[in-house]
Amino acid sequence: MKKLITAALIIATITVSAQDKKTRSMPEKRIEAATPEKKVVVYQVFTRLFGNKKTANKPWGRKEQNGVGKFSDFTDRALSEIKKLGVTHIWYTGVPHHAMVADYTAYGISNDDPDVVKGRAGSPYAVKDYYNVDPDLADDPSQRLQEFKALIERTHKHGLKVIIDIVPNHIARKYEGKSNPKGVKDFGADDDTSVEYKRNNNFYYIPGKPFEVPVSEHYKPLNGEKNPLLDGKFTENPAKWTGNGSREPKPNIDDWYETVKINYGVRPDGTKDFPELPAGLADRSYQEHYRFWQNKDVPDSWKKFRDIALYWTGMGVDGFRYDMAEMVPYEFWSYMNSAIKMRNPDAFLMAEVYNPKEYRNYIKFGKMDYLYDKVETYDMLKAVIQGKSLPDPLAEIQGRLSDIEHHMLHFLDNHDEQRVANAEFGGTPEKAKPLMVYSATVGTSPTMIYFGQEVGEAGNEDAGFGKPSRTSIFDYIGVPSHQRWMNNGEFDGGQLSPEEKQLRDFYSRLLNFTIKSDALMGKYQDIQNINRKKTKGYSEGIYSFVRWSDNEKLLVINNFSWVTRSHFNLVIPADVIQSWALPDGIYRLQDQLYQREGVKLIVEKGIGTVDVAINPSESFIFKVMQ
Known part of the structure; x- marks a missing residue:
């Protein structure tokens, strides 16, 4: 789903119209960010996969066959070893309750329709209930929120900060907020579904037309397996706009059809139906942004997502990774991020933004701490290691980003990208070493690695919906190199090859140096x-x-x-x-x-x-x- 960047950027133009004019009028002075004293290292873990010990790796396998990790797999020993690697923050990916093909009706959770679920385990970016966590991750699903709270406490005990996802642009087609706090209404509960757009509607609608499940001769949900809910139909009338902005009642199979797009007060023609930020706020503090929004009338969706973020902040979550942030207007980010910072000034806020022309808008106006440096640094490093470019253009990139370099987070692996050790990227983990040194030392910005990267995980498994070169986020699957380090829960690298041990030692040396170095800041x-x-x-x-x-x-x-x-x-x-x-x-x-x-x-x-x-x-x- 997440790799349809071209489609995402087309839809994003709805939310960023007139931003270039504001950017050109902004002062040239550099933002005075609250810079940490030392480098930050983010360790991304796909929570469902991290503690999985089973190695069957059957395509489309059930969790009973292929296994599933739990919150409890992040033991004191596991967290201690992650900390020793040189990590400061853990991004627990896939924590909020998302749509999946699994029966949790005994816990008051409705079954999801496989016709609008990608894979069997489901996409973590099709959130079904923002006030609870994935029941797959709990030893006792009835206590799943308590188990996550315990994980937050364990993580903090080891001196690590906790990051989780917030996906503001879209939610699961069958969203059910059964865990809503008292007084919180569900998304769409008060919507006027007779019109395409209304400012305080949470969704966009296609009046008079029901939703139709997309079809493809190349894809069958659950690989054609029989399921009582699998009939090529899903009841939604009128149809809503799809998550990536498709306005068709029958989206394309390549659209984000398992999700629906949230309305932030951007009219279908792209004009804005909310207060805009004055240009002078570009370099102002989050406190001034917060004051700006006081007593302003904002769309209902803004309030809903602000309250969601503050709910998790109040639980002890230290920061968020925002999915496809540029598909949401930056005014909303100013509103929400300033509210978060007023509650926790040290909150770590990083976002997925792929349009370099919009970087400064989302940093200066949106008050983002960090953006993915994907389109510039990551893409160039990939071209270098594939023999498609000399490294010299890296100097030009650093020059272009010099005024915002602290805000550009560097990575080689993450859940969306091909594993750097895979044949389609670098081919061997050793070839990634100089790329990693460059990423970790060239700027003052954070460094992020993806679990298994430090032992050369290549993502070669055919998981079912997810195919080789990436570690699947849609399926129940094992992560072989990581499992060898995990060593049946000992977390001592007992099954690693000598080469894998040497690679992890390299990552440990590099990352630990970066978080101690003065010069790198x-x-x-x-x-x-x-x-x-x-x-x-x-x-x-x-x-x-x-x-x-x-x-x-x-x-x-x-x-x-x-x-x-x-x-x-x-x-x-x-x-x-x-x-x-x-x-x-x-x-x-x-x-x-x-x-x-x-x-x-x-x-x-x-x-x-x-x-x-x-x-x-x-x-x-x-x-x-x-």
Whole structure:
């Protein structure tokens, strides 16, 4: 569902009309963000899969066959080992109760219709009840919310912050808020369904036309298995707009047909039916944004999602990852995020945004802390490792994002993307090492890794609805490399191969260094261009830059080539040497990944040189030792 980015961006134009004009009028000064003292590392876990010990991996398998993980699988030992990896925040993906093909009627939960469920376990982005959690994740489904609260407490006990998803653009076709707090009405409860649009309707409607289930000769729900609810029909009259914005009563099979789109007061023609933010608020604090919205009349959907976020904040959740945030107007984000920050100033708010032209709007006006750096940095790194580009354009990307670099979260793996170790991406986890070093050290922004990445998980399983190259989010399935580290609940890596152990050790060394380094929260300068032009032996796969603070100076050198060993004299230009206040002389360097010594920085006539020999897929983080 989530990979239909083109369709998403088309629909997103409804919500971002007239934003470019505002962006151009914004002050040029940099936002003064509440910057953490050290780097942040987010560990994304797909909660349903993390603790699963079964290895049958039968396509379309039931949970009794393929297994399912629980909240209780995040034991003290598991959380301790995650913390030791160098993690500061855990994003528990797929926690809110979503539509699935499973019988929980004994717990007062209605069965979902397989005609509007993707996979068997269901998409975590088709939320069915925002005030409760997935019953699959509980040992006792009747106590599922209490079990999640206990997980929050365990996570906090280990010094880790908790992040969960909020999916504001769409909800499950069969949403049932059976856990609503007193006085909270369900989505659509007061809607006027006789019209396509009304400001305080929660949904958009197609009056006079019932919903029709999409069909395809290439796909059958549950792979054709018999089910009493599986009849090619789903009662919804009138039909609602589909989650990705389709206005057809019978959406396409590639649409997000299992979901319906939320109305945020954007008329069908794209105009806005709510107060707009003055341009002067772009660089203002969340407190000023919060004051702006006081006594303003806003659409009903805004209030519903604000209350949902504050409900989870009140439970101890430390932050949120917002799904397809750019399909929702940034004015809403200003309204909700400022309310969250008033409750918890340290809340961690990250969002999925894929349109670089809108980055600054969602940061400055929407008060987002962090956005996915997918379309710029991630896509370029993928092109580099696939041999489609030299790494040099990375310098241009850093330049373009320099005013917002702190807000651009870096990653290589996540639930939407191909596993970096998969043949369709990098092919081997070793080839990802320099990409990971670059991602984790080039900026002051957070780094995110996806569970299993640190042991080379390749996502090769045919899970049923989910196909190889990604770890399926729609099915009950095992995650083989991760399961070897999990070692039947011991969480000691007891079944890992020597190569997998070495890879996890690399990730641990890198991530732990990043969360302790002062320089990585300091200044950055590219030295790529000068070395590309002047340095003999500086092969095409080499990329270098420097980072520094008052008490730490770093040289970061990556060899993105997986075949070429390079030997060259790296040049540290005079302006860097001057900024570092290094007089002529010889300085010892120590690699911060493996503590290797023997390399020296020679400063002569105000210019530095370092004799570097670097192997394929190798990286150095040299610290100047004084």
